[in-house]
Amino acid sequence: MEPRALFPTHLYGGLIAEADDWIERLRADILAWREADPGGFPRANAGNSWHSAVDAMTRPAFEPIARAAIAAATDIFGSEGYRGGTRARLTEMWANVSEPGGWHTPHIHTGALWSGVFYVSVPDGAPDIVFMDPRGVGPHQRSALYGAEPEGDRVSPPVQPGLMLFFPQWLPHYVVPHPSAEPRISVSFNIDQIVPEGPKTPSFVSVPEVLSRDEITRVYAQLAGVKWGAGLVDGGRKSAMRANSVFFVPDGAREDSPWHWLYRKVRDLAEIVNAEAFGFDISADAEIQFARYATGEKYDEHIDRAGAMSRAGTRTLSCSIFLRQAGKGGGIRFPRADEQPPHTAPGDAVFFPGTEPHAALPVEEGTRDALVFWFHEAAGGKDDAA
Ligand SMILES: [Fe+2]
Ligand SMILES: [Fe+2]
Known part of the structure; x- marks a missing residue:
């Protein structure tokens, strides 16, 4: 050991x-x-x-x-x-x-x-x-x-x-x-x-119909044949708190990536949502991950932001887009929020701070797919300086 x-x-x-x-x-x-x-x-x-x-x-x-x-x-x-x-x-x-x-x-x-x-x-x-x-x-x-x-x-x-x-x-x-x-x-x-004053940061912002039906179809066509890996925690550990499969899109920010159309679309929306609701520094490239939860799979309460000691970098703003709902169970939950996101149909999105606790509830029947974006602080920012 x-x-x-x-x-x-x-x-x-x-x-x-x-x-x-x-x-x-x-x-x-x-x-x-x-x-x-x-x-x-x-x-x-x-x-x-x-x-x-x-x-x-x-x-x-x-x-x-x-x-x-x-x-x-x-x-x-x-x-x-x-x-x-x-x-x-x-x-x-x-x-x-x-x-x-x-x-x-x-x-x-x-x-x-x-x-x-x-x-x-x-x-x-x-x-x-x-x-x-x-x-x-x-x-x-x-x-x-x-x-x-x-x-x-x-x-x-x-x-x-x-x-x-x-x-x-x-x-x-x-x-x-x-x-x-x-x-x-x-x-x-x-x-x-x-601690800085100012209005309370919302737990999340729920945005309906971010991806159209055609765009979701295009996503699944591009996903055919990709290699899924195990969902890990803390930049590379297996843990009982998380069981699911993931596919990290390599270099979605690059214009020659087949995923760039998706990156561009969600990035543009994130800039608007961030300016209106959060005001974070999200100027660095974002990461894109597909998360698949089969029956019995889940991700217990956690935050996405990781500091200087994580390979993941500083995930300042997170976005989850619903692609496919489970037959029973599943879904995202924000334990500190009074209400849960109202828009959770395929194509709907929820934006939330990297510091906001959230959980992917266990899927009881079927499979749930979600698309996750993490928007990062400027490279060379404070986390890189440590
Ligand atoms: Fe998360
Ligand atoms: Fe002293």
């Missing part, structure tokens, strides 16, 4: 390019702040270490770093697949100054969504931050394979001035005592999300 790597922990990091322009002013402001408020706001800092109040983002010298943190976190929200338009918000920002013997006890950032740190001064010999395996399993409890994971149970990215790191708030971390006479200075922050 093959092992699977489950539940990855994402640590983001990078140098802030424009930090040279403001890091000196920031350092001076932090030291002046400590002088003015030597008691600070003690939290995870210990020993000879100063922790400022947590409203640092209101100080003018912190404005550039606050802006850089918000911009970087907003990008990360995109990479993590948060709802489009979600922006980052700083809830807390504070400075840390460690003198010899100052350190940070192991802790998490309760209440935040993501947390981050930016390094201002890292003198020679200053310790790196240490992230701990969040699974709470000691090395002695591990199998040989588990212990051989490349990252081990402690991860210490080397830190330097200008580096910004982001980590989920639940990831425990600490810093061992600082040995040097020159202070180690960093700025930490907690991040929350601002």
Whole structure:
């Protein structure tokens, strides 16, 4: 059997390019702040270490770093697949100054969504931050394979001035005592999300008579002799949640494809429906798949959108066109919608967001055929950047 790597922990990091322009002013402001408020706001800092109040983002010298943190976190929200338009918000920002013997006890950032740190001064010999395996399993409890994971149970990215790191708030971390006479200075922050306002996205849009009877006949003529495969999940797994056959149309977007007439027709309609009801980015080529459900076959509740880790890409808008109804059972169902699509005769279509849960109900008699389009976000978009 093959092992699977489950539940990855994402640590983001990078140098802030424009930090040279403001890091000196920031350092001076932090030291002046400590002088003015030597008691600070003690939290995870210990020993000879100063922790400022947590409203640092209101100080003018912190404005550039606050802006850089918000911009970087907003990008990360995109990479993590948060709802489009979600922006980052700083809830807390504070400075840390460690003198010899100052350190940070192991802790998490309760209440935040993501947390981050930016390094201002890292003198020679200053310790790196240490992230701990969040699974709470000691090395002695591990199998040989588990212990051989490349990252081990402690991860210490080397830190330097200008580096910004982001980590989920639940990831425990600490810093061992600082040995040097020159202070180690960093700025930490907690991040929350601002979800975009706007009208609620509909669960689906039902469109009658998208394909004529003649067009459906043409579809079946072209389907004769194609090779059907098993319907899989998560870009290539078999699963009890899905049993059906599929045929992926290769390159339907290409003008020399025998399926291009169908691609063009549904694509044009999708542009209109999307502009009126959804407003997604669907500028990349779409995929076309035929789905066949024989008696007893089904596809349990799922969403179509897949993120950076899926071969399927970012299915932003889905469209299902009914071709043949089962004698009994079958059909598409949207569990979160108050009502189900009213137009489900052969040739009718339903458009829905890639994030909308839906199911293909079990066919009880006969065979059900549907045509599925997935409209993708722009290539090179956020999912490709991860
Ligand atoms: Fe921390
Ligand atoms: Fe689906």
